[in-house]
Amino acid sequence: MTEKQSTEDLSKPEYTEQAKVFSGPAIAATVSLLLGFYTLMITHHISRLSKEMDKFIHSYGYWIPGSSGVGPDGSIGSYSGKETLALLVWGLSWAIFHLLWRKQDLPIRGWLPIFLGGLLVVSLGFIHPVVDPIILLLIDIFG
């Protein structure tokens, strides 16, 4: 490539635009997604530890219509608290990471395998025969 060609290429709109495009906001949006999903999984397992813990998680979801009640119409119970906590973690972490990384160019291709792996692990975390032995082991270790 000659020097002239190289200068011409760099002056193309594509390259000038690229200098202004930061990947940070896209990474922030996907990191916060993963944190929200993990919050769902962790709160779900915490709520299974005891009735008190279930009540504690449930208390965050009282604002959702149909979160409490018995009878044929039922209620969603502590699922409401898990959803609320996940929404809070998702929204807050998205705002924080967005502000922190909005002018940063972070490697998307490096983040992608971690993101996909994280999604696989969190999905497995909802399959009880897979995750329950790990939960029992953690209870044994930490009492």
Added chain:
Amino acid sequence: MSTEQYLHGQMAKFLVRTQAITALFILLALAGLDFFFPTSYRLQAGVHGISSISALVLGTYLTHRAYALIRGVHINFHSLRYWLVGAAGVNFLGAVSGNWIYMRYRGQDGPKDWILANVPAFHNYLMEFKEFISLFPFPLMLVAAFILFYYDEAIRARRDLTQLVGILILLAWLFLLMGFVAGLVLAKLRFV
């Protein structure tokens, strides 16, 4: 292009669209007929079924756009981002109506009680998985839409970003399909 070729092209386009619309309406009947089922919870069942099927059909259509994004083909990002907002919208409706029908599922003498008494694994393993992963497609679609709105035309300069959007769409579709099949199996097992 000859007049004959043009007419054949137009006819194929017409048939493709007719096929897609026909498929959508026939599939919607799968849940739409829930409105006439002999149960007090037919409204919840119908709304959840229709929103879930719409989300799945829209999600499947969007996977075609996702492959174009991953391949790096020049596409209309402005159109795609509105499709993604629509997909996020129906997925949100699917999640909210899912909450609504989940109340009856857990209610007295509801499907949960019946399943636990007869085939507990379907609740303990399948439902406990389904109720959470079904919440994933809405935020995945929303983030994909956010990325397209945030970067606007500048995204054309970043292939890695367009690929990320494509992968987010494929992931949303995967979780949608898993949630849909699990929901259908549970509804077949014991309807609300």
